[in-house]
Amino acid sequence: MPSIAIPCLRYRDTPAAIDWLCEVFGFACQVAVPGIDGAIAHAQLTLGDGMIMLGSVSDEGEYGKVLVQxxxxxxxxxxxxxxxxxxxxxxxxxxxxxxxxxxxxxxxxxxxxxxxxxxxxxxxxxxxxxxxxxxxxxxxxxxx
The missing domain is CATH 3.30.720.110 (Signal recognition particle alu RNA binding heterodimer, srp9/1)
Structure with a gap:
């Protein structure tokens, strides 16, 4: 399988971001894994042959320590x-x-x-x- 680059973005209100990205840009939500207190632990949005991954802002783990909004x-x-x-x-x-x-x-x-x-x-x-x-x-x- 070839390597594929997939942009990953974080949002404070990930459910609203998913709705917005689908409505405005035409993405389709392939999967959205609920997190704690309405957060989204992981989401995958597709558009044609492309994909982006989203998650809710969190300070947990190494990933949360290196990203800012x-x-x-x-x-x-x-x-x-x-x-x-x-x-x-x-x-x-x-x-x-x-x-x-x-x-x-x-x-x-x-x-x-x-x-x-x-x-x-x-x-x-x-x-x-x-x-x-x-x-x-x-x-x-x-x-x-």
């Missing part, structure tokens, strides 16, 4: 998630209507894709666009 570091990020979509404008409007902060309005890139950037309800930054990284020939064909 965006609001704890003035909204800064150490990484973001790129989400490939067919219609960036439509997804941007859904995100805006669902309370996302749009950091970059939809725009065309020099290599022929269209995308935008937003913060979700807990401040995680999402880059959303039509660029399909599985088709790199598209990138090189427009830059030649």
């Amino acid at each position: 965006p609001d704890e570091i003035k909204g800064r990020q150490t990484q973001t998630v790129y989400l490939q979509v067919n219609d960036a404008d439509r997804v941007c409007e859904r995100a805006r209507n669902a309370g996302a902060i749009i950091l970059q309005e939809p725009s065309d890139t020099e290599f022929g894709s269209r995308g935008f950037m937003c913060r979700d309800l807990e401040g995680h930054v999402w880059n959303v666009g039509t660029y399909d990284p599985w088709k790199p020939e598209d990138l090189f064909a427009t830059n030649s």
Whole structure:
């Protein structure tokens, strides 16, 4: 089996985050393991052939000791998630209507894709666009 990279995110209100991500970006909740006091110990959301994993914020264990939430570091990020979509404008409007902060309005890139950037309800930054990284020939064909 090949290696696969899967982004992992933590949320204070993970059930609300799951609902939001499914409604706005079109993820499907594959599994959500309940934790203590309404927390989610582990969740897997799928979109096409991709997946993200979520969990509730916790200071327990080594994992909880190395992660902070965006609001704890003035909204800064150490990484973001790129989400490939067919219609960036439509997804941007859904995100805006669902309370996302749009950091970059939809725009065309020099290599022929269209995308935008937003913060979700807990401040995680999402880059959303039509660029399909599985088709790199598209990138090189427009830059030649």
